[in-house]
Amino acid sequence: MLIEFTLNDQPVSVEAPADITLLALLRDYLKLTGTKEACEVGECGACSVMLDGELVNSCLIAAPAAIGRRVVTIEGIHDADGGPNDLQRNFLSHGAVQCGFCIPGMVIAGEALLTKNAQPSRQEIRVALAGNLCRCTGYMQIVDAIEATANERIKKSN
Ligand code: FES
Ligand code: FES
Incomplete structure (x- = not known):
């Protein structure tokens, strides 16, 4: 399915299976590997991202749940010059x-x-x-x- 959302202030559109997690979408399909994959059951927070400003475990979110929403990953956190904030x-x-x-x-x-x-x-x-x-x-x-x-x-x- 086509999954379209705002990722780190940029519109993205990605073709991916409907049954994957947001974590897999970010890491495997969008190649943003700053979000870490660890427990995969919502226990560790390594996969934390912001979804419409709320802290969520991306391993527990179905990828299609991001459609039309704003996702911020660690790659989206930086200073104006692109360095660490x-x-x-x-x-x-x-x-x-x-x-x-x-x-x-x-x-x-x-x-x-x-x-x-x-x-x-x-x-x-x-x-x-x-x-x-x-x-x-x-x-x-x-x-x-x-x-x-x-x-x-x-x-x-x-
Ligand atoms: S990978 Fe541990 S909470 Fe998601
Ligand atoms: S798990 Fe080593 S710095 Fe947090």
Whole structure:
């Protein structure tokens, strides 16, 4: 079937089977491999993307569910010059990136949180990351990076 939607602010149109997941559509058909494939049962958050601004596990979403909607993947998160954005730079500077397998999902979860809650508490950040597992146990640094980004963005907007 023809699946048409907005992917990282660009219209896309892709012919794919109706019974695949959004994760498979992104990785196998659109070759966007930043979204990771791990548990495939909604437990780990490695496959996190935003669907109409909501954080979702793309392994649990049928590809046709994206039709007519806005999908943002890690490839869509960057600065105006195409480099890492402030959140991604803070992940690096706070030592939040270890093996990196969970990191695309963590960044997406962080962005999804910050678009809804510009100044989250550390507890709210932890809750927002509850569906994203990091087996390297770098959670403290990840929370630090999101908190620092929130503070910087608030400062900038004042
Ligand atoms: S791969 Fe989707 S939640 Fe783990
Ligand atoms: S940095 Fe290793 S799983 Fe998260």
